[in-house]
Amino acid sequence: MSVEDGIDFALIELLFFAYRDFTSDPDQILADYGFGRAHHRVLHFVNRRPGLTVAELLDVLKITKQSLARVLKQLIDTDHVVQLQGPRDRRQRELYPTAKGRALALALARPQSRRIHAALHAALGDSGITERTLVERFLEAMVNPELRAQIDVGSAKMSGKSHGEH
Amino acid sequence: MSVEDGIDFALIELLFFAYRDFTSDPDQILADYGFGRAHHRVLHFVNRRPGLTVAELLDVLKITKQSLARVLKQLIDTDHVVQLQGPRDRRQRELYPTAKGRALALALARPQSRRIHAALHAALGDSGITERTLVERFLEAMVNPELRAQIDVGSAKMSGKSHGEH
DNA sequence: AGATTATGTCAGTACTATTGACGTAATTTC
DNA sequence: GAAATTACGTCAATAGTACTGACATAATCT
Numbered sequence: 001m002s003v004e005d006g007i008d009f010a011l012i013e014l015l016f017f018a019y020r021d022f023t024s025d026p027d028q029i030l031a032d033y034g035f036g037r038a039h040h041r042v043l044h045f046v047n048r049r050p051g052l053t054v055a056e057l058l059d060v061l062k063i064t065k066q067s068l069a070r071v072l073k074q075l076i077d078t079d080h081v082v083q084l085q086g087p088r089d090r091r092q093r094e095l096y097p098t099a100k101g102r103a104l105a106l107a108l109a110r111p112q113s114r115r116i117h118a119a120l121h122a123a124l125g126d127s128g129i130t131e132r133t134l135v136e137r138f139l140e141a142m143v144n145p146e147l148r149a150q151i152d153v154g155s156a157k158m159s160g161k162s163h164g165e166h
Numbered sequence: 167m168s169v170e171d172g173i174d175f176a177l178i179e180l181l182f183f184a185y186r187d188f189t190s191d192p193d194q195i196l197a198d199y200g201f202g203r204a205h206h207r208v209l210h211f212v213n214r215r216p217g218l219t220v221a222e223l224l225d226v227l228k229i230t231k232q233s234l235a236r237v238l239k240q241l242i243d244t245d246h247v248v249q250l251q252g253p254r255d256r257r258q259r260e261l262y263p264t265a266k267g268r269a270l271a272l273a274l275a276r277p278q279s280r281r282i283h284a285a286l287h288a289a290l291g292d293s294g295i296t297e298r299t300l301v302e303r304f305l306e307a308m309v310n311p312e313l314r315a316q317i318d319v320g321s322a323k324m325s326g327k328s329h330g331e332h
Numbered sequence: 333a334g335a336t337t338a339t340g341t342c343a344g345t346a347c348t349a350t351t352g353a354c355g356t357a358a359t360t361t362c
Numbered sequence: 363g364a365a366a367t368t369a370c371g372t373c374a375a376t377a378g379t380a381c382t383g384a385c386a387t388a389a390t391c392t
Contacts, residue, residue, distance in 0.1 A: 141288035
């Protein structure tokens with residue numbers, strides 16, 4: 001059943017198709033703003049973790065400072081994100097979404113969320129077991145273990161790690 | 167539970183992280199060959215659907231002819247893919263992986279397949295229900311309906327659509 | 333005071349992708 | 363059989379996203 005040489009080509013391919021179409025929704029909206037996928041990612045995380053610093057953002061996105069610079073500057077210039085001096089450490093710039101930024105982040109997330117929920121329904125229809133928890137756990141397990149800490153913010157998990165002030 | 171404004175930010179984010187790490191495995195191997203993700207995608211589909219034409223490949227990847235050109239040329243020059251004149255239509259170029267190409271495709275798919283299976287175990291451990299079928303159906307449902315035809319090749323489905331000669 | 337840290341910026345480069353235009357060979361249509 | 367269409371290849375120009383390396387500034391830590 002579509003597993004040749006012990007390799008699961010089918011799921012590999014599905015992940016490609018799923019992600020391609022998953023990102024196509026916001027891509028269309030972004031085009032109107034002259035923004036790209038990079039802007040989306042930055043805006044998403046600033047929106048999700050308001051007050052995160054530039055360094056934290058770099059760490060989450062796993063890109064370099066130079067790659068972030070242009071994108072972040074554009075988001076700030078267009079009034080989607082603001083920088084505030086860090087209260088404890090004045091070298092830090094805490095990033096916050098503006099109302100405009102939050103609105104765009106929401107507009108971008110809406111079709112993606114709709115697609116996900118439709119897919120969950122299509123996939124799980126009746127079997128009212130763990131529902132989305134199952135897919136959530138699958139995706140979580142797809143992430144490199146070392147980086148798994150990045151994903152639990154905002155949710156009511158906070159597994160292990162001492163988060164300090166929040 | 168991590169659903170603000172009715173938007174499922176958690177799953178959106180997980181899909182991002184999952185896909186990022188999912189592609190990081192082959193990326194490292196590709197670097198040794200001077201290849202990028204584009205080469206991987208082309209090689210994957212040529213390997214999966216040996217004999218597909220350039221036009222079909224463009225349609226599956228949803229990129230332009232010009233984008234494919236350079237990448238495909240490199241794969242042919244490095245003896246990973248060969249072009250054969252189409253038997254029915256001599257204008258067409260049927261693409262086939264060489265032994266070398268198949269070996270590389272396999273090497274690239276191996277860590278991805280391993281990651282997927284580990285994730286399935288982590289996610290479904292005991293509940294021996296539909297197992298991978300569930301995630302498969304979820305991902306399938308994430309793909310745009312019009313494009314869903316692209317994904318059933320090689321598997322024993324062939325839902326609906328008149329496939330003609332194959 | 334000196335080292336380190338957080339951030340910003342500049343220069344140069346690479347990969348992947350785009351649109352548009354043009355050429356060639358093969359097939360289909362009238 | 364001539365004309366239109368199709369499949370493919372290629373050239374030129376451009377854009378978005380990423381990279382490495384280097385350097386500057388301000389703030390904090392030792």
